[in-house]
Amino acid sequence: MKHQQLIDTIMKNNKNIRFAAICNMVGDVEVTSNTDDVERYLTTEETKESLETAAKAWIHARKTISKKVGKGLYTLTAYERLKRVTVSLDDGFLLLATMNNTEAENQTIDGILKLVHEDHA
Numbered sequence: 001m002k003h004q005q006l007i008d009t010i011m012k013n014n015k016n017i018r019f020a021a022i023c024n025m026v027g028d029v030e031v032t033s034n035t036d037d038v039e040r041y042l043t044t045e046e047t048k049e050s051l052e053t054a055a056k057a058w059i060h061a062r063k064t065i066s067k068k069v070g071k072g073l074y075t076l077t078a079y080e081r082l083k084r085v086t087v088s089l090d091d092g093f094l095l096l097a098t099m100n101n102t103e104a105e106n107q108t109i110d111g112i113l114k115l116v117h118e119d120h121a
Contacts (some may be wrong), residue, residue: 005091007033010097018023018082019047020097022089025059027052030093053088055094 003022010020011033027048034040042050043088054075061072074087077091078101087095 003031006095007031010095011035014099014103017098018094018098018100021047022054022093022095023049023051024093025055027055051094051096053097058086058088058094 007022008019011017015035017035018038019028019032019034019053023029027046027050027118057075058072066072072088074085077084077086082098082101084096084098089095
């Protein structure tokens with residue numbers, strides 16, 4: 001599936017996705033899309049910096065631990081306002097998608113946090 005088609009499909013099939021981008025392994029953005037009426041939390045430059053950091057982390061993991069634990073599938077980072085998933089694509093690019101941080105998605109994570117952090121109870 002071509003990158004633009006992938007982004008279009010992601011945005012069309014999940015109304016909770018706020019933003020999606022595909023970049024190369026140095027963080028150069030190839031294609032992006034965002035929900036029309038969504039508040040952007042990061043500037044374009046901040047998004048690019050975030051993608052550069054994500055790409056460096058994927059490259060580092062690939063060089064250091066993937067031989068022991070296997071190929072990285074995705075990373076998930078949760079913030080107070082959103083969740084961000086980064087997926088390594090088979091063609092060497094990265095997909096980044098941000099989604100709303102809704103109650104339904106938080107139930108499992110909240111249960112774990114309550115077990116790990118007493119102050120989260």
